[in-house]
Structures are given as C-alpha cells and as structure tokens.
Amino acid sequence: MSANIPPNIALIAGSYLLGGVFSYGLFGILVVQIFFYHYTFYERDPLSLKALVYILAFLDLILTVMQTNCLWQVLAQHWGDTTALYNVAAGADATIPFLSGVVSSIAHAFYAWRIYRLMNSKLIPILVMSISLTTCAMAGYTAIKGAEIGIAHFTEMNSEVSTWLGGTVLCDCLITIVLVYQLFRYKRHSASAHFRNTLLLLITLIVETGLVTVLTALADLLLFIFRGNSTLYFIPFFILSKMYSNCLLANLNIRGAINTQTESGNQHPLWIDLDETGTLIYGSRLHSAPPVPSQVHVEATICHNYGDVELVILPDSGQESRMKPMRAASYPV
Incomplete structure (x- = not known):
C-alpha cells in the first residue's frame, strides 16, 4: 500500500x-x-x-x-x-x-x-x-x-x-x-x-x-x-x-x-408471440384457432338439473357441429 x-x-x-x-x-x-x-x-x-x-x-x-x-x-x-x-x-x-x-x-x-x-x-x-x-x-x-x-x-x-x-x-x-x-x-x-x-x-x-x-x-x-x-x-x-x-x-x-x-380446461401461461393469422402459443405448444364460418346459427339448450350449457352451431353448409358442453357460471337457471 x-x-x-x-x-x-x-x-x-x-x-x-x-x-x-x-x-x-x-x-x-x-x-x-x-x-x-x-x-x-x-x-x-x-x-x-x-x-x-x-x-x-x-x-x-x-x-x-x-x-x-x-x-x-x-x-x-x-x-x-x-x-x-x-x-x-x-x-x-x-x-x-x-x-x-x-x-x-x-x-x-x-x-x-x-x-x-x-x-x-x-x-x-x-x-x-x-x-x-x-x-x-x-x-x-x-x-x-x-x-x-x-x-x-x-x-x-x-x-x-x-x-x-x-x-x-x-x-x-x-x-x-x-x-x-x-x-x-x-x-x-x-x-x-x-x-x-x-x-x-x-x-x-x-x-x-x-x-x-x-x-x-x-x-x-x-x-x-x-x-x-x-x-x-x-x-x-x-x-x-x-x-x-x-x-x-x-x-x-x-x-x-x-x-x-385451454381446451382441456388446464391453465397454461400465455406465450406472447403471434402471427398474422392470430395464432397463439401456449407454453411450448402451438394452437391455431379453427376458421369460423361467416354466418352461423346458434341455439342454446339449458339443462336445469345440472346447469350445463350446450351450444349447437349450424354452419351454412347445413352440417351440424356440436361443441363440447361447458360448465355454466354460477347463475340461477
């Protein structure tokens, strides 16, 4: 020093x-x-x-x-x-x-x-x-x-x-x-x-x-x-x-x-990358949203016993497409 x-x-x-x-x-x-x-x-x-x-x-x-x-x-x-x-x-x-x-x-x-x-x-x-x-x-x-x-x-x-x-x-x-x-x-x-x-x-x-x-x-x-x-x-x-x-x-x-x-009902972190088609990346997996018809007819059926809501989507082609039943929110039915 x-x-x-x-x-x-x-x-x-x-x-x-x-x-x-x-x-x-x-x-x-x-x-x-x-x-x-x-x-x-x-x-x-x-x-x-x-x-x-x-x-x-x-x-x-x-x-x-x-x-x-x-x-x-x-x-x-x-x-x-x-x-x-x-x-x-x-x-x-x-x-x-x-x-x-x-x-x-x-x-x-x-x-x-x-x-x-x-x-x-x-x-x-x-x-x-x-x-x-x-x-x-x-x-x-x-x-x-x-x-x-x-x-x-x-x-x-x-x-x-x-x-x-x-x-x-x-x-x-x-x-x-x-x-x-x-x-x-x-x-x-x-x-x-x-x-x-x-x-x-x-x-x-x-x-x-x-x-x-x-x-x-x-x-x-x-x-x-x-x-x-x-x-x-x-x-x-x-x-x-x-x-x-x-x-x-x-x-x-x-x-x-x-x-x-997600579709399976599990929570996954949202990845922040997107492309021009609106594609989202959940974790390390890529999910693309299916194309939506320009005109659809939506019907709703309410089951009073279980509180489930079922949506029936009818595209223009006349073919019936049925979505998976979803648990409804906790509202009185």
Missing part, C-alpha cells in the same frame, strides 16, 4: 465499489428469476429456450467472479496505490467487456427471433443481429486493447468504445420500437377486451425493459465520453450484462402472470 494516498482516491475506487454493489444486487435478482423460471417453465419450454436461459446464467456467474477479483485487488490488495490500481484493474477487467458484449448479443438474438415470429420477416432481425454482432466484436477488441494500454489510457479507444456502446443503444431502441409497434397493431385489430389488456401489459413490459437497457448503455457511453479521465463509467459498465439477463428473464417469466383457458 502506498504511504501517500491521493486525495481523489475515493472518486477512483468508489466507482468500483458502487458498480460492485449494484452488480451483486442484480445478480441476486437474476438468481430469483432463474429459480422461478426453472420451477414454472422447465418442463414446458423447448430445449433451445432452456439452454439460452442457463447459458446467460453461467456467463453472468463468470462475470460476477471476475468483477469480485477486480474489486478485491482495487479495494483491498492494492488500496491507495493508484499506479497498481490502474495496472491491476486493467488486467482483471480484460475479459469483462467481451463477455458483456456476448451477453447483450445473446439477448438481442432472442428479441430478433421474437420479431421474426411476430412479423414473419427476416429483414429487421438481420439488421438487429448485424448491429449486435458488430458491437460484440468492438467489445472484444476493447477488452484486448484495454488489457494492453491500461485504464488510464482508455480514452485512446474512444471510437471503439463509442461504437460498442452506441451500437448497443441503437440496437435496443430498434428492438423496442419494432416490438411495441407490432403489438399495438395486434391490439388495434383485436376484438377481445381480455386480449387487448394482455397486449397492453406486454407492451408496458417491453417499454420498461427496453428503457432500462437503453439508459444503462447510454449512461455508460456518456460517462466514458465526458468523464473518461475518471472511473465513473465503471458503475454502469459492471451492471450492463445483468440488466440484459434480468430483462430477458422478465419477458419469459411474465407468462406466469398471464393465464388463459
């Missing part, structure tokens, strides 16, 4: 402390979300979706271990030694930007797949992934070059870091705008009040999660550009990957709060 501690040591080391505290808190939230996902959707979701969730959890665990190593060296082993602080932190943080870029690209790939399912078009998903992979490459280059030159000279990589974080902000904004626009289209053309309320809930979630990731990446970018001579940009830098993981898990776990009645 240096005998002459500089007066700005709190400003330098405090960024690591705050970044670490927020990172640990978000990792705890992520653990709770993963537990809820595993308990609720593990048996229902396809293998690819489960692999996505657990890969993100593993990467965030590795990032947390690396951040802990960095914090230990900065705040304990080399406390007060600014020369060692800059040099040690550069080596400890070498792979954090790259892994953070990988996590964000995985999240962007999930949202790009969702856009493809909603729009049935490859143009916007390809654009999203092109931007995302470019930012991931810049994050990897930042990690390699940053380990060589040290934190004190990070401002020399202004173009690389700006491309990485600026591209991330652009990608998040594009994803949020496209998803919100497409869901509003479905909401506008839906005749069901329950379905419109469901879409409104999903739109709110998408806006909130998109805003969180955009603001985090934007804060990191602005602090790097305008306060690059300090370490303040490490506060959002430490939590960026966990923001993406938590937002993605929130979009998956919201299915547990939206239940819909």
